[in-house]
Amino acid sequence: MALSLLPAATVSARLATRKPTPPAAPSSLPHRGNPSTLRLHPSSSSSSFDPAAAAASTALQCPHFQLCSGCTHEWNLDCPPVLQEATEFFKSLGVSDFTFESGGLWGWRCRAKLAVRGSSDTPLIGLYQEGTHDIVDIPMCRAHHPNINAAVDLLKEGISKLKVEPFNEDLGTGELRYVQMAVTTYNTSLPLQDRYLNGKVQVSLVWNSRNEHSDNHEKLSSLSNFLWRNGGAKSNNHLVHSIWANFQTSNSNVIFGNKWRHLLGEREFSEHIGGIDISLDPSSFGQANTQAFNSLLRKLQKHVSYGSSVVDLYAGSGIIGLSLAATRKCRSVRCVEINKESKLSFEKSVSRLPKTIDSAISWHNTDASVEPLHWLKGSDVVVVDPPRKGLHPSLIDALRKVALTELKSNQAPESSIMKVKDEKRPWVLRAREASVHVEGNTTLDKSQTWPSTLIYISCGWESFKEDCRNLLSSRAWYLEKAHAFNFFPGTQSIEVLAVFKHGRQTAKRTKKAGKKKKTPKLSHNGR
Numbered sequence: 001m002a003l004s005l006l007p008a009a010t011v012s013a014r015l016a017t018r019k020p021t022p023p024a025a026p027s028s029l030p031h032r033g034n035p036s037t038l039r040l041h042p043s044s045s046s047s048s049f050d051p052a053a054a055a056a057s058t059a060l061q062c063p064h065f066q067l068c069s070g071c072t073h074e075w076n077l078d079c080p081p082v083l084q085e086a087t088e089f090f091k092s093l094g095v096s097d098f099t100f101e102s103g104g105l106w107g108w109r110c111r112a113k114l115a116v117r118g119s120s121d122t123p124l125i126g127l128y129q130e131g132t133h134d135i136v137d138i139p140m141c142r143a144h145h146p147n148i149n150a151a152v153d154l155l156k157e158g159i160s161k162l163k164v165e166p167f168n169e170d171l172g173t174g175e176l177r178y179v180q181m182a183v184t185t186y187n188t189s190l191p192l193q194d195r196y197l198n199g200k201v202q203v204s205l206v207w208n209s210r211n212e213h214s215d216n217h218e219k220l221s222s223l224s225n226f227l228w229r230n231g232g233a234k235s236n237n238h239l240v241h242s243i244w245a246n247f248q249t250s251n252s253n254v255i256f257g258n259k260w261r262h263l264l265g266e267r268e269f270s271e272h273i274g275g276i277d278i279s280l281d282p283s284s285f286g287q288a289n290t291q292a293f294n295s296l297l298r299k300l301q302k303h304v305s306y307g308s309s310v311v312d313l314y315a316g317s318g319i320i321g322l323s324l325a326a327t328r329k330c331r332s333v334r335c336v337e338i339n340k341e342s343k344l345s346f347e348k349s350v351s352r353l354p355k356t357i358d359s360a361i362s363w364h365n366t367d368a369s370v371e372p373l374h375w376l377k378g379s380d381v382v383v384v385d386p387p388r389k390g391l392h393p394s395l396i397d398a399l400r401k402v403a404l405t406e407l408k409s410n411q412a413p414e415s416s417i418m419k420v421k422d423e424k425r426p427w428v429l430r431a432r433e434a435s436v437h438v439e440g441n442t443t444l445d446k447s448q449t450w451p452s453t454l455i456y457i458s459c460g461w462e463s464f465k466e467d468c469r470n471l472l473s474s475r476a477w478y479l480e481k482a483h484a485f486n487f488f489p490g491t492q493s494i495e496v497l498a499v500f501k502h503g504r505q506t507a508k509r510t511k512k513a514g515k516k517k518k519t520p521k522l523s524h525n526g527r
């Protein structure tokens with residue numbers, strides 16, 4: 001879940017799940033946690049065990065809970081309510097070793113989009129109250145990285161001192177509409193264990209004007225200078241990494257406009273994640289929970305064989321694909337993303353890869369659901385990481401077709417895949433024009449291979465279940481492994497990493513005391 005400005009539709013679920021006393025955590029769930037955050041209460045094994053204190057050790061304890069729409073659960077943050085259902089769901093599909101990893105329960109959100117409302121004397125910076133367009137001020141949010149809260153405080157001070165007018169949605173007036181705060185923990189001069197808490201905030205001010213030449217541009221300069229003077233590299237309280245402006249005048253709900261300007265501080269925003277150094281501009285998609293994303297990437301890498309050809313669909317700035325290129329020495333990696341703004345971040349991240357990597361790497365600005373077979377062809381592994389609504393039906397259809405055809409023969413599925421030089425389709429041509437290619441020493445695999453591994457990363461549990469059933473119903477794919485990660489503690493959501501293999505699952509042999517069982521256990525599809 002990348003959004004912190006949740007739609008009103010989540011209201012009833014949240015209210016219904018709040019309980020006056022801490023519920024007991026389900027004990028039957030497979031659970032792997034970060035020991036630094038999933039600690040047992042010290043007295044848990046002694047006779048003075050205090051259940052209330054133990055419950056509090058995984059409780060949200062946020063003063064804004066119930067008013068703010070960001071969190072839906074107060075207790076057992078290490079064990080989101082959907083986990084029980086997920087365990088049963090995967091078991092019913094033949095995966096009994098489903099795992100769940102939980103990391104930091106508080107201060108995990110390194111990226112937040114917050115609305116700025118109220119008045120210059122009393123600015124409110126936060127999320128909408130459920131079902132309304134009223135903003136709840138959340139200065140002590142427990143999900144935010146602590147430096148996001150500190151930067152919000154500083155921003156409020158600047159707004160009041162400089163008489164900056166917060167946006168008024170009804171009238172369309174005011175100057176500051178939203179702010180995006182993104183934390184980088186990349187600081188190689190600090191010991192590893194100190195880097196997270198010393199994260200610095202990239203502040204993006206969404207300004208209610210067409211560009212930096214509009215009437216109110218002086219206020220924007222004054223506000224950014226104030227932030228930099230009091231929070232920048234030379235201040236006593238260095239918490240601001242950089243300041244950007246985005247210009248937006250539209251009446252729609254879209255937060256960002258198309259124009260971005262770097263104002264102050266470092267332009268490069270870096271992170272070390274999935275084994276590589278990456279760059280991320282504010283206009284590009286970024287995962288909110290950096291640490292959990294790193295754990296997911298580490299797990300994902302284990303499911304990709306060395307030397308594979310990978311296509312990364314819904315790639316954003318290509319972090320997943322690039323991380324695989326570097327750690328699995330992929331023959332080729334193609335990233336496909338609809339948002340053209342992610343191209344620059346991809347290019348910068350590519351330039352930071354170790355020179356020893358000789359994969360053929362490319363990034364394509366196009367819609368993955370248009371002619372998906374074009375992107376699947378020539379890859380051994382397809383990674384999909386769609387938005388919460390899940391995969392487009394055309395992609396599911398292509399994935400089913402590819403795997404079924406591979407099962408029956410070794411030929412290409414019927415499709416309108418054209419020879420490269422005869423290509424006339426405007427969207428493919430446009431995508432080609434807007435693409436980035438880095439030719440490695442390895443020859444790009446142009447053979448007629450089709451993916452035999454599908455790795456599905458999902459932040460939308462409901463859509464994932466439906467896509468999963470659709471993929472499995474063709475019997476062209478089976479589910480081999482499933483993992484989940486606590487990306488959004490305090491909410492209903494989990495991040496799923498599911499590994500599908502094409503074909504039919506071979507019987508699993510279970511070992512017992514070194515002996516093989518005579519009758520192999522059959523998989524979910526009964527074959």
Ligand SMILES: C[S@@+](CC[C@H](N)C(=O)[O-])C[C@H]1O[C@@H](n2cnc3c(N)ncnc32)[C@H](O)[C@@H]1O
Binds near residue numbers: 286315386388
């Ligand atoms: C959940 S994000 C994942 C991004 C990336 N994998 C990462 O982890 O940084 C989903 C991405 O899919 C992109 N997207 C949405 N619809 C798309 C489509 N039809 N074709 C290609 N990309 C799409 C979005 O712009 C967004 O960057």
